[in-house]
Amino acid sequence: MMKSRSRWVYMLLMLLIGAFHILPFYLLFTTSFKPIDDLSSKWVLPETWNPDNFKNAWEQANMGSAFINNLVITAISLVFVVILGALAGYPLARVQTRLNKWVYNLFVSAMVVPPLTILVPLYKLVADLGGMNTYWAVILLHVTFQLPLSIFLFTGFIQTIPRELEEAAMVDGASRLGLFFRIIFPLLKPITATVMILTGIGVWNDYQFSVFFLQSSESQTLTVALSTFFSQYVSNVGWVAAGSLLSALPPIVLFLFLQKYFIRGLASGAVKG
Amino acid sequence: MEVGGVLNREKQTERLAGMVGRNKRLHPSAWLNLLYVPALVLFAVFILYPFFKGIQVSFTNWDGYSQTFSWIGLDNYRRMINDPNIGTVIENTLIYGVCSTVFQNIIGLAYALLLNQSVKGRGIVRTIVYLPVIVSPLIMGYIWYFFFQLQGGALNDVVQLFGNQPVNFLDDPKWNVWIITFVNTYQYVGIAMVIYMAGLQSISKEYYEAAELDGASGRQRFWHITLPLLMPAITVNIVLNLIGGLKLFDVIMALTKGGPGYASQSISTMMFKVYFASQDAGYAAALGNLMFVLISVFSLVALTYLRRREVA
Structure with a gap:
């Protein structure tokens, strides 16, 4: 008796939580399909589903080139964060000297430093190097600030791989570096997935670096293009909603397909800390 | 060779x-x-x-682009102390940091406990709660902007439905700081929930069985088994959320740009304003250092305090 009643309470609570958390997405969805002369409440579904907002947002906000910028910056950053992170994690996990302990702590403590705190000197540095509005500068910054987490995760993971594996291969005469690429690297797949997901979301969604270092219209990423668009057309809610939905779609779709990896990766990465 | x-x-x-x-x-x-x-x-x-x-x-009066500047010692820090807005700005930053952390952890734990029950549909609810984590905080800010805005805002439609005048939530200092805290909480409560769920699943069932044999009530089991054994997850969540809230930037830019005036400004958005709008790089650098000290102190204190309470 009691059991089934509490079951209903749970179901009801879950329904409420689900409805509450889907609400902003629902409102975004209805708004993005309404033409500008449709003044009905955002709660109401549009009378006619009008895809023009998406076309207009895409053209007016220059989203085509912003999409390409996002893709290039995210993809190259990912490659470097994974390779440099895995390489750094190997000696930090295997060569346990006082120096390496210190280096490891240095990297890990860098996770706490928000790039914004050193914005002024960073801006000057990038300007002096001629990196304003370039891919390479913003990629280097992304890689630098994503690396600490990547190194932290890779080091932790490599420590769980039994050393016997390498010792056996070493007796067979494999070099230490070859060992890393042939034996360790293939074992890193699960943690590499985690690093790619965390880094990918961080870089794709970035606003803080992009807004400072990618200001020209050709180099803008999605968030910057969207913020410019937003301040220009704030009264034209349908366009802005459509633009927001378009930029958020790729990570959302990826998440819905790879959900298991997203959640598992995040939980394992965080709890180990 | x-x-x-x-x-x-x-x-x-x-x-x-x-x-x-x-x-x-x-x-x-x-x-x-x-x-x-x-x-x-x-x-x-x-x-x-x-x-x-x-x-x-931070010890210079550099404007951010000239080749020349002069050393002015601690003047920027003196200015900071005497800045009539600094009180509001620090208070806001602490609200974003500390209050988001409190909300995210209480709600995240509640969600985790609830969704840990084997009830149909919990997978979907978990997905929905986690979804905002994937979305850019800037876009999250815009989405909620449509909810809270004055003209045609979704919330004001409800307000008017009950015959009241629409409220300018985002321009009202009574509301907007808390709206920003709410949006940050809403967006990242999913991370707290997932970490707590992993923590809950790692607690061995034997503890609960033993407690039940000893006649412990549900509340006793929560306070004496669940909570102490969740301490590692609590530590991670509190430190992560503190850092995230204290450095909050995108959501504020999307919802209020720190306005009106300094009403919802945090150190991060104030620094942005001082640097790019007032070309006051020296002062902006000093603010950056203040933010660094604040975040380091908070996360270190929280970390050492909480780590000591973890069950070995």
Whole structure:
């Protein structure tokens, strides 16, 4: 008796939580399909589903080139964060000297430093190097600030791989570096997935670096293009909603397909800390 | 060939040393340390160097683009103390940091406990709660802007439905700081929930069975088993959320740009304003350093305090 009643309470609570958390997405969805002369409440579904907002947002906000910028910056950053992170994690996990302990702590403590705190000197540095509005500068910054987490995760993971594996291969005469690429690297797949997901979301969604270092219209990423668009057309809610939905779609779709990896990766990465 | 020979000798020494971790002489595998040099170089160039440069700039009146500047000692910090807005700004930053953390952890734990029950549909609810984590905080801000805005805002439609005048939530200092805290909480409560769910699943069922045999009530079980054994997850969540809230930037820019005036400004958005709108790089650098100290102190204190309470 009691059991089934509490079951209903749970179901009801879950329904409420689900409805509450889907609400902003629902409102975004209805708004993005309404033409500008449709003044009905955002709660109401549009009378006619009008895809023009998406076309207009895409053209007016220059989203085509912003999409390409996002893709290039995210993809190259990912490659470097994974390779440099895995390489750094190997000696930090295997060569346990006082120096390496210190280096490891240095990297890990860098996770706490928000790039914004050193914005002024960073801006000057990038300007002096001629990196304003370039891919390479913003990629280097992304890689630098994503690396600490990547190194932290890779080091932790490599420590769980039994050393016997390498010792056996070493007796067979494999070099230490070859060992890393042939034996360790293939074992890193699960943690590499985690690093790619965390880094990918961080870089794709970035606003803080992009807004400072990618200001020209050709180099803008999605968030910057969207913020410019937003301040220009704030009264034209349908366009802005459509633009927001378009930029958020790729990570959302990826998440819905790879959900298991997203959640598992995040939980394992965080709890180990 | 040469290199191969060196490597072979390396391996022999290593085998002789019996793979001992700590060695008085150079570690036999010390050359492997070369593998972290690229990461270290990036770290030095883009974090360490700017960090010290930032301390230096904060002692100048540099405007952010001129070739010249003069040293003005601690003037920027004196200005900070006397700034009539600094009180509001620090208070806001602490609200964003501390209150978001409190909300995210209480709600995240509640969600985790609820969704840990085997009820149909919990997977979908978990997905929905987690979804905002994937979305850019800037876009999240815009989405909620449509909810809270004055003209045609979804919330104001409800307000008017009950015959009241629409409220300018985002321009009202009574509301907007809390709206920003709410949006930040809403967006990242999913992370807290997932970490707590993992924590809950790692607690062995035997503890609960033993407690039940001893006649412990549900509340007792929560306070004496669940909570103490969740301490590692609590530590991670609190530290993560503190850092995230204290450095909050995108959501504020999307919802209010820190306005009206300084009403919802945090240190991060104030720094942005001082640097780009007022060309006051020296002062902006000083604000950056204040933010760094604030975040380091808060996360270190929280970490040491909470770590001590974890069950070994």
